[in-house]
Amino acid sequence: MxxxxxxxxxxxxxxxxxxxxxxxxxxxxxxxxxxxxxxxxxxxxxxxxxxxxxxxxxxxxxxFVPRCASCSGFILKDCIRAMNQTFHPEHFHCFSCQTPFKDGEGFHEFKNSPYCKNCYIERACEKCHGCCRPITDTAMKAMNNSWHGACFRCKECGVSFEGKKNFYSVEGEAVCGECIGTIE
Ligand SMILES: [Zn+2]
Ligand SMILES: [Zn+2]
Ligand SMILES: [Zn+2]
Ligand SMILES: [Zn+2]
Ligand SMILES: [Zn+2]
Ligand SMILES: [Zn+2]
The missing domain is CATH 2.10.110.10 (Cysteine Rich Protein)
Incomplete structure (x- = not known):
């Protein structure tokens, strides 16, 4: 043998x-x-x-073998391409909270880094001057600040200026037409 x-x-x-x-x-x-x-x-x-x-x-x-932009190791199996870079699937995660993106889950790009939805909103969205939370829909611009429509209100009576109403700036704060007469 x-x-x-x-x-x-x-x-x-x-x-x-x-x-x-x-x-x-x-x-x-x-x-x-x-x-x-x-x-x-x-x-x-x-x-x-x-x-x-x-x-x-x-x-x-x-x-010819792509390298992971996160760990700089060779990518021998599955390779994720995003933002002109390549990643191991397990190393393609939110730049901020490190949560890996699940299959089919989109990521949000901000300043060339990938973010999960929450972290993206936290970073990229304008903050409301009224409640300090991110504004994910249209921001209302007034008094040199951005606001949620519902957060921009009369300082006196609390009526929202969302939509139509005129407001007056009193010492840097918004006041509605009805209330303006009561302030002197
Ligand atoms: Zn030989
Ligand atoms: Zn060689
Ligand atoms: Zn990697
Ligand atoms: Zn995150
Ligand atoms: Zn707000
Ligand atoms: Zn008012």
Missing amino acids: EEAQELLHCSACLTRIDGRAMKAGDKYWHDEHFLCSVCGIRLKDTKVYLKNQELFCENDYKK
């Missing part, structure tokens, strides 16, 4: 390997045929990468 080693064949020259066999993936090579398929460097003592049955040194491998 032959020894298992004698059955090994070199993936490069296809002849039997009698001496030392180099292994990558489930393939074997002669020591002297264990070379980078691009630059020909011997891979014996360096990192070896295998793709489509071809051997690569790290330098050549990284030319």
Whole structure:
């Protein structure tokens, strides 16, 4: 019975390997045929990468394998492309709270970073001068500030100016027409 080693064949020259066999993936090579398929460097003592049955040194491998913008590791399986960058799926998460984006869940881009909906709203939306919460729909501009329509009210009677009503600025605060007569 032959020894298992004698059955090994070199993936490069296809002849039997009698001496030392180099292994990558489930393939074997002669020591002297264990070379980078691009630059020909011997891979014996360096990192070896295998793709489509071809051997690569790290330098050549990284030319066509995307790297994760988050951990800078090679992306060998699933790759997420977003914002002209590539990510491991598990490393594509909200820039602020680190929550990974689930499948099919959209992300929101702000200043070239991905954010979950909540963090995006927190960062990118204008804050209401009345209640200090983000304004996710149309902001109302008045008195050099932004407001939720419902938060912009008469300081005296609390009526909302949303829509139509005129207001008057009294010491930097909005007052409605009815109330203006009562203030002197
Ligand atoms: Zn060989
Ligand atoms: Zn190479
Ligand atoms: Zn990564
Ligand atoms: Zn977040
Ligand atoms: Zn508000
Ligand atoms: Zn009023």
